[in-house]
Amino acid sequence: MDESRRGFIGKAFGAVAAVGGIASLIAMKKTWDPLPSVMSAGFTTVDVSGLEANKLEIAVWRGKPVFILKYSADMKPTDGRSVKIGDHYFSVMIGLCTHLGCIPAYRADQHDFKCACHGGEFTDAGVQKFGPPPRPLDIPPFKLDGVTLVLGEEGPEYKAIMAKAGGA
Amino acid sequence: MAEFKKADSMLEWFDQRLGVVNFAKVMMTEYWIPKNINFLWAMGVLLTVLFTFLVVSGIFLLMYYKPDVNMAFDSVNYTIMQEVAYGWLFRHIHAVGASVVFLVIYIHMFTGIYYGSYKKGREMIWVSGMLLFMLFSAEGFSGYMLPWGQMSYWAAYVITEIFGGIPVIGDELVVWIRGNFYVSDSTLTRFFMLHVLLIPLAILGAIVFHFYALRFPHVNNEEGEFFDFDEEAEKYLAGNKKESKVVPFWPVFLSKDFFVLGFFMLFFFYLVFFHYDFAMDPVNFDKADGLKTPAHIYPEWYFLWSYEVLRGFFFEIAGVSGKDLGLMAFGFANAIFLVLPWLDRSPMVKPANQRPYFKYWFWFLMADLIVLTVYGKLPPTGANAWVGFASSMTFLVLFIALPFITKAEAKKVGGK
Amino acid sequence: MKEFKILAVIVALVGITYYGIEPYAHHIMHPEVAPADFSFKTLKNVDTTLAGNVENGKVLVEANCIACHAIDKAGYPAVMPNADAAASYGVVPPDLSSAGRIYDKNYLANFIFDPVTAMHLEGKYTPESGKQFPMPAYNWMSPQEIMDIVAYLQSVTPKVTEGKEANKTTFEAACGRCHNMKYAGIEATTPKDNLKAYMGATPPDLSQYIKSRGEHYLHSFINDPQVLLHGTSMPRVGLTEKAQEEVIAYMEEIGDSKKAERESLGLWVMLYTLVFAILAYLWKRKIWSEVH
Numbered sequence: 072m073d074e075s076r077r078g079f080i081g082k083a084f085g086a087v088a089a090v091g092g093i094a095s096l097i098a099m100k101k102t103w104d105p106l107p108s109v110m111s112a113g114f115t116t117v118d119v120s121g122l123e124a125n126k127l128e129i130a131v132w133r134g135k136p137v138f139i140l141k142y143s144a145d146m147k148p149t150d151g152r153s154v155k156i157g158d159h160y161f162s163v164m165i166g167l168c169t170h171l172g173c174i175p176a177y178r179a180d181q182h183d184f185k186c187a188c189h190g191g192e193f194t195d196a197g198v199q200k201f202g203p204p205p206r207p208l209d210i211p212p213f214k215l216d217g218v219t220l221v222l223g224e225e226g227p228e229y230k231a232i233m234a235k236a237g238g239a
Numbered sequence: 240m241a242e243f244k245k246a247d248s249m250l251e252w253f254d255q256r257l258g259v260v261n262f263a264k265v266m267m268t269e270y271w272i273p274k275n276i277n278f279l280w281a282m283g284v285l286l287t288v289l290f291t292f293l294v295v296s297g298i299f300l301l302m303y304y305k306p307d308v309n310m311a312f313d314s315v316n317y318t319i320m321q322e323v324a325y326g327w328l329f330r331h332i333h334a335v336g337a338s339v340v341f342l343v344i345y346i347h348m349f350t351g352i353y354y355g356s357y358k359k360g361r362e363m364i365w366v367s368g369m370l371l372f373m374l375f376s377a378e379g380f381s382g383y384m385l386p387w388g389q390m391s392y393w394a395a396y397v398i399t400e401i402f403g404g405i406p407v408i409g410d411e412l413v414v415w416i417r418g419n420f421y422v423s424d425s426t427l428t429r430f431f432m433l434h435v436l437l438i439p440l441a442i443l444g445a446i447v448f449h450f451y452a453l454r455f456p457h458v459n460n461e462e463g464e465f466f467d468f469d470e471e472a473e474k475y476l477a478g479n480k481k482e483s484k485v486v487p488f489w490p491v492f493l494s495k496d497f498f499v500l501g502f503f504m505l506f507f508f509y510l511v512f513f514h515y516d517f518a519m520d521p522v523n524f525d526k527a528d529g530l531k532t533p534a535h536i537y538p539e540w541y542f543l544w545s546y547e548v549l550r551g552f553f554f555e556i557a558g559v560s561g562k563d564l565g566l567m568a569f570g571f572a573n574a575i576f577l578v579l580p581w582l583d584r585s586p587m588v589k590p591a592n593q594r595p596y597f598k599y600w601f602w603f604l605m606a607d608l609i610v611l612t613v614y615g616k617l618p619p620t621g622a623n624a625w626v627g628f629a630s631s632m633t634f635l636v637l638f639i640a641l642p643f644i645t646k647a648e649a650k651k652v653g654g655k
Numbered sequence: 656m657k658e659f660k661i662l663a664v665i666v667a668l669v670g671i672t673y674y675g676i677e678p679y680a681h682h683i684m685h686p687e688v689a690p691a692d693f694s695f696k697t698l699k700n701v702d703t704t705l706a707g708n709v710e711n712g713k714v715l716v717e718a719n720c721i722a723c724h725a726i727d728k729a730g731y732p733a734v735m736p737n738a739d740a741a742a743s744y745g746v747v748p749p750d751l752s753s754a755g756r757i758y759d760k761n762y763l764a765n766f767i768f769d770p771v772t773a774m775h776l777e778g779k780y781t782p783e784s785g786k787q788f789p790m791p792a793y794n795w796m797s798p799q800e801i802m803d804i805v806a807y808l809q810s811v812t813p814k815v816t817e818g819k820e821a822n823k824t825t826f827e828a829a830c831g832r833c834h835n836m837k838y839a840g841i842e843a844t845t846p847k848d849n850l851k852a853y854m855g856a857t858p859p860d861l862s863q864y865i866k867s868r869g870e871h872y873l874h875s876f877i878n879d880p881q882v883l884l885h886g887t888s889m890p891r892v893g894l895t896e897k898a899q900e901e902v903i904a905y906m907e908e909i910g911d912s913k914k915a916e917r918e919s920l921g922l923w924v925m926l927y928t929l930v931f932a933i934l935a936y937l938w939k940r941k942i943w944s945e946v947h
Contacts, residue, residue, distance in 0.1 A: 080941055084497075084934040091927060101324035102299050108322060274946060277658045316863055317838050320913065327913045328920070346665060480946045491942055498939040501932030508928055512921025517677055524867035525859075535684050540676050605668065613675030617683055 114223035119156055127177040129166060132222040136166035136174055137211055138184075139220065140195060146182055149196035151235040152210070154228055157218055164197040164208040175208075184208075267489035271472050273460035274486050280458070281499035282347035288500060289340045290446070294439065296333040299326075304385065306431040308424045311387035312526045328511075331519075335511045337379055338518035341541035344372055352579070353601060355463055355588040360456035362580040367449040369577045374442045376542070381434035383539065384427060388523030393536045395422045395430070396529075401549070404566040421529065463588035535618065543615030544608050548572045551611075551631030553624055568631060575638045582641045585649035596648040600641065607633045691878035693896040698765035698773055702798045707806025715804050719793070720751070728752035729811040737844050744789040745853035746832060747845045753828040755809030757901075762893030763808070764801050767793045774890035775881045822905035825898050830861065833889075838862035839909045854888040865903070865910035873903055 115132040117139060122128050124143035129136045140162040142148065148160040155161075166174050168186040175184035175193060183200070184193040192201035197208035210233075214226030246252035254260045272280075303323055305314040319326035348368065351357055357365035380398065384391045399416050403409040418425030457468055466484050475483035486492055510518070517540065522533050538546050552564035575582075587594055591601040610630045617623050716726070723740075725733040727750050733740070740747045754763065766773035769792045771780045780788050793801065815821040826836075832844050837860050843850060851857050868876065875882065877899050880889040894902065907914065 080934065080938045084931075084938045087927075087931050087934050091931065094927075098325045098328065099299065102302070102326065102329065104324055106318070106322045277661055279661065313837070316866075321838070327917060331917075342669065483946075486946050491946060494935075494939040494942040497935040498932070501928065501935035504928045505925060505932060508921070508924050512917055512924065517673075521867050521869060524863045526863075540672075543676065609668065609672050609675070612672055613680070616676045616680040 117220045120218040138166040152196040170204040270488035271485040272492040279350040281496045284496035296329040299329045315386045335518045356459040363452040378438045381430040389525040390523040392527035544611035547611040547615035548631045551627040584646040695762045700768045701764040705802040707802035712803035712807025723748045725750040741845045741849035755812035757898035758893045822901045825901040826905040833858040835860040865906040
């Protein structure tokens, strides 16, 4: 009889029901998204003007420790890694050993980092020099705003470092 | 091991291992439902859909809700309602769904009473259904506590206080239920456990049992007519679809359910988006304050008739205090529906309008429940208190009289 | 047809029940009160038709008001930090920068003349109570002098952009000394302990008051708290109708920020559901045409 029409209406109905189902799934996916307050907290601002040279400052960015180290007069900047802020050079890097994630300690007298877990060592600019770490300390996205460092945003200095690292 | 030949199709592969073809016949295409039914028969599917909405929306609320007296209110009214993408939508669906599910439960229940679908082999369907009503009531009550607003707190306080009326163990029982001397964090977390895990599991089990209990006696029909389902099924399968008195669950019965569901959803979503104060009472947007009782406290609408029976007895009778009388009447009111199949002494399975005495009893009960519901909301002062007393007494009398009314009816009809 | 009859019965019974437990019950619990009066016509102590002189107003304000009140936007910063002000007066005296814009002219003039009467707090500041309102009454000034002060205050009030900026500024000026609003990150400028002692009870956090009280209630309440909450310590604030709308709009922004999204999505969902229902009906009809 009206098999084909019943078939058509049935399919149309099924399609509309499916659309509703898909829309619901999309809404459910969005409900899982990190909250706006979490995303906005993904930025940490640090005023570096008051920092002492050769003394490690640790900021927190997205739950991770970030090493900010102001160079003293006898510390030489490393091309492609050290950042110039105002009149001084700084190291800005994530303080997690690239071997297995422990937090290395800064040795002010030797201007280097030593990781207690498996003996890895990094230079003042975070380049690995001894032990198991496979690569230098990661550099977080950052932006410079005068003497303010904004972690989490990609500024031109960060992009330049990344470009150089990619080339090397 | 059983011998498995190579399957010719994916369907046959699954059928060899899981018996899916037979399963589909038994559950769907050869599950026979009477043809002479009206849209009230769709309430069961409506309830299943609403329950699914409640569980799914509940799952998403559960991701962000914090069951702690200091964090609960803000986790709901700030995080979920204003920060989480579509959080407000899940909360609205959950709150409105919880309220509307009771509307459909009552329609479903009174349909059963009207058509006599609780007797002559269908007693277990009725009992499991009433058990579901009680489980849903407990689920609603425990859920309402979670936002930790003023209504949440004071409803929890008043209702847990009721148990103090039980002789000998009352006072200790109240402290045991609350986990503290007063409604506090321990009360919130245990009711959270009940609401999220224990009661939903019990509801799922009861639903499965309720569906199972339907199979042997078969679904009732508009005339209460008894017929041979096997014979009618044969007619249908032979191709005599129009002469057969039955239809298969899928696709025929469910197609009608979906149609009713569609228009019901219009009503439901209108409430969810535009008219939800009845389900999310404004008083509950004040944070719980144990030192300040709101000017007007009342339970959710579906508990009002029961609440009115509780407070309908406000003076001493024959040496028993109003409070104790109310408590006893409240216990009676909530339990009596369970034994309805045994209170009805007539063997007639007929719609109420074809039962000479039962029809008056039914509509009298409907009117009484409406009066109890409305007066359960109004302040119990002056004339209202007396109306409450009269309608509570009427409720008790109606049920006590039912065996006598139906026995007389049976005699009258049998005598013809 | 029979199914329509059944539906009609159900709609009738549900409708009666709904009417009883919602509109009717709420009418009993919250009886209607007199509408808000934004002309403040019960305050008649000052002839507000007099044209105020702004220069003279400035002289009078400098002589009489600056000792306690800041007018930041006119170059008069606060005399002492909020905590000290609260300790001295019981509550932080308001900064008058917005006063000319948000308070009604008639109210403002009468307030200066006699603050307690204008605020409808005669019940709190009775001789027996021993309580003294921290600001004195200026009923010794001539009506012209009072209108000069009002004219000056209106002249120094800065322009604000309509919408979010105006809403927030008005709220902070009118409500911010006593009320917290956690969801906006606002804390009352008067310290909590001073506030409790001064008011008798801690003024509530307003984050969800748009939901717990509703626009209709707030419209009447803010205009004259005593009518809906007799005996309250909250003063009659004296906001113009526009300023009051800004306050309520701000409360909605903070307390019900998803309202627009809810209403627009609602229409789409209902449209979808209608399509769903119609198709479901057509499918049902096709299927059942084989069995009827």
